[in-house]
Amino acid sequence: MKIIIDILGSDLGPAEIVEGVCDAFEKSSASFVLVGPKNIAQEIVNGRNIDKSRIEYIDTDEVISNKDDPARSIRRKKEASIVKGLNLLNEEGYDGIISAGSTGAMLAGGLFITKRIGNIDRAGLAAMVPTPKGTTILMDTGAVMDSKPEMLEQFAVMASVYAKRVLDKPEPKLVLLNVGVEDGKGDMRSKETFKLLKENVNLNFIGNMEARDFLSGQADIIITDGFAGNVMLKATEGAVKTMFSEVKKGIMSSFLTKLGGLMLKPALKGVAAKYDYKEVGAAVLLGVKKPLFKAHGSSDRRAIRSAIYTAEKFIKNDVIKNIEEIYND
């Protein structure tokens, strides 16, 4: 198995990504192609006690940043790491790609270079969200704007395959994000999607779920339009951040609270780590012909390692082949 790693475009720089790849040797048996500045990557790899024959390099300094227009850059910046990586992925013998760079570039690259699976209308971005009960898949988180109910049904099918094959959930509980739990709630898109999900006998559709239960872990898969999914994910991220900053302010307010904070530090750190998006690993673009993983822009080495393990399981368990079989019927 050969996984391509785009080492450019992340917030913490290429070295952090390469360290994560080296760390993954602990449990991974894959080979890796590192796309980005070869001198930086090679220096780190050479300093580590790992099997160097499992690492190749594609040297480039060009990057597509969050400020670039994604579709335009994917077409013009031929030397950009993500473009080189995706083109390589189209060749024989490469199994997947992981990037912590621009999400827009990954989405545009998925569309223009990797291309969609035949009968899939749009590819959607499925995020893995930590909850007190385990991982919940949220799809779509912003790849598709103005999605149609039929697209959301396809997302539901693809996310179910993912949950079965990668998260080991044989009958993943699937819900539709809505403004109320009752049947018939929501906007026109929600109402029509509800019907489609209910009629699809291959889905374990439970019903509507409100955003306040997002982190409850009561659903294995939450299906939603990309706009609302993006809003829910970012609102949660923002609220968690605000809460920790407020608790910190409270801790710093007096001698007694500082002492209390010191005693609580390990416990608070544990909670912070659990809900830290850097620890989540990667989101996956479902609906394209190859495994495309998007790690959070601020992914640290642990996040990259975790993304690699997820990608390996995804590749080994033939998620895409399984989706293609459903949509070639």
Added chain:
Amino acid sequence: MKIIIDILGSDLGPAEIVEGVCDAFEKSSASFVLVGPKNIAQEIVNGRNIDKSRIEYIDTDEVISNKDDPARSIRRKKEASIVKGLNLLNEEGYDGIISAGSTGAMLAGGLFITKRIGNIDRAGLAAMVPTPKGTTILMDTGAVMDSKPEMLEQFAVMASVYAKRVLDKPEPKLVLLNVGVEDGKGDMRSKETFKLLKENVNLNFIGNMEARDFLSGQADIIITDGFAGNVMLKATEGAVKTMFSEVKKGIMSSFLTKLGGLMLKPALKGVAAKYDYKEVGAAVLLGVKKPLFKAHGSSDRRAIRSAIYTAEKFIKNDVIKNIEEIYND
């Protein structure tokens, strides 16, 4: 000034609402009409050292609950407290209503009994959200599904009047909720709304805002479609709740952390209170001909008192007259 209080339909029962009204006598100079079980209300009022001549009663036991179909119930349950209250509000000499009962009933009642202001296409629900920098208005939070860009522009105008007249912000900073901060982001609705807000010279439109900055307080007003607004508000509520429950679990995990938790208790309680929706007071339905305030279903007496103070300021400062003047031009 006479404010109608629907004392039925809230989670904590009528007594809590009546206590809140009595507490409001501390700073309020309004009179009140309590609609609901008169015996319960009168017993509480008689036990308090307040000017009883400022309280009237409308006796009824009927309530519209969250399980009832709102539009149907508003038309058929003539004895329901919210129906009696809204009908009374249409008469001369009544200035506003506050209810902690069913949101759906309040919305349907606003539409069928109070009715919309002439040139307003839809009435929207504006929530007051606590942030580290003060109150941010979020509108719409779920009154309107499938809103059109023109409706969102009207929400922006009405929320700006509210911010000026009730929150004392002469030039309220207004943003559009979106999936990215750059111009041209989002779904079709967002793109068109962006243009309308930008062209409207009477608005202090700053640009797009992502959901992760919801609680930052950098905006005075956040405009959004009711579906996304509802999702953002409830996701935040859920995340805050999950964080506190996780911190609590951390505190309970050992003797040392329990001790630390004890020392931090006042600080944590302060944060919890600040972001507790019970403390927020009330949301207001903007676009109807009279002041309609919706308090959170789990409002305690403090929340009711705070809602009364807000309603008084809203009435005294002629918010609705001001909106009508704009839309009669």
